Amino acid sequence: MNGPQDLGGQMGFGPVAPEKDEPYFHADWERRALGVTLAAGAMGAWNIDESRHARESLHPADYYASSYYQIWIKALEVLLKRHGFVSEHDLAAGRAVDATATPKRVLKAENVSAVLAKGGPCDRPVAMPALFKAGDLVRTKNFNPTGHTRLPRYARGKQGTIEAVREGFVFPDSNAHGQGENPQWVYTVVFDGAEIWGEGADTTLTVSIDAWESYLEPA
């Protein structure tokens, strides 16, 4: 979706403000926000693509006014409600009022290390051979899907070169919506700065994205 998350090339946000010796957390609630988000995700009710889509579906004014941990928590509330774990009554009361859906699993302290060390690999076998090979010229599709996609607006309808054939990866555009993993080949596609930004582009710049095969057409 052409949502607030799709930031590449937008203007007006001001300078980057790196903080010297930045701590990992700026308030104790950020610690709990990280932990609650990961622990709730470990219930297995939604996947990473659905959670990303919940974050980018926040109203743009809300998204831009929120810190990243705030975005996480706001999206987490949406996911918990959608999957029947938390109700508006619960949130209004600040305690458990309504019954809950049954999770697939609950992450226990003794299992955290193993779960984090395992992560969530998203490589999958793909039945068809890769359509493109390194060196091929391709053009990204020009589309504007209303659902989740990982093809940023700045890189749509642009000609680039396949630099590397990666692996078969879960396709986020369907997986985010409960429509299956439908793995596809993923490629690193590199574009000249001028192809993307046109007049006045930095002539020393190239930008790459990692693109699922269905985002690409032969150029």
Place this chain on the structure above:
Amino acid sequence: MSHDHDHDNELDPFAARVRALETILTEKGLIDPAAIDVIVDTYETKIGPRNGAKVVAKAWVDLEFAAWLKRDATAAIASLSYTGRQGEHMQAVFNSEATHNLVVCTLCSCYPWSVLGLPPVWYKAPPYRSRAVIDPRGVLEEFGLTLPAATKIRVWDSTAELRYLVVPMRPEGTEGWSEERLAELVTRDAMIGTGLAKEPA
């Protein structure tokens, strides 16, 4: 000044919101607060850019490891026991005199947690995410880094599940240094591409 509020009202509204959510989920048996403590401790004290610095320092002194890191970063990094969440599929990109690499996630905040830990606030915020792909030199200036005009800049937008680790160039004057000593020169920003490795003091 009035002090008729209860203790919870001393929390800022968002802290109260997070506490309420944790309370609800705990009361329903959906999360284990002790698990949250372990998660926080892991990312606050165990996983951070020291991991990545060790990978880079090893690549500087061990050409065979560097070649492996270039070819199959996931396996090479796993050989040092750095694996897991947001590092499942790794790619190392090597700076050279000709090309400087810079990593961003314009669409969210994808970052190689297994080697760099949790991302800094600026990495997740709109100024960096919007400008890294269109004005990388301007962004680097804000980090105090001015690249030669002829240096090519390659920006890697982490749009899929590959996570990128920049291997900065080894500073001159470090011949014969141990991996441990070299790792001290490798900053988090150098491994994102917003900085270079530190010069030896």
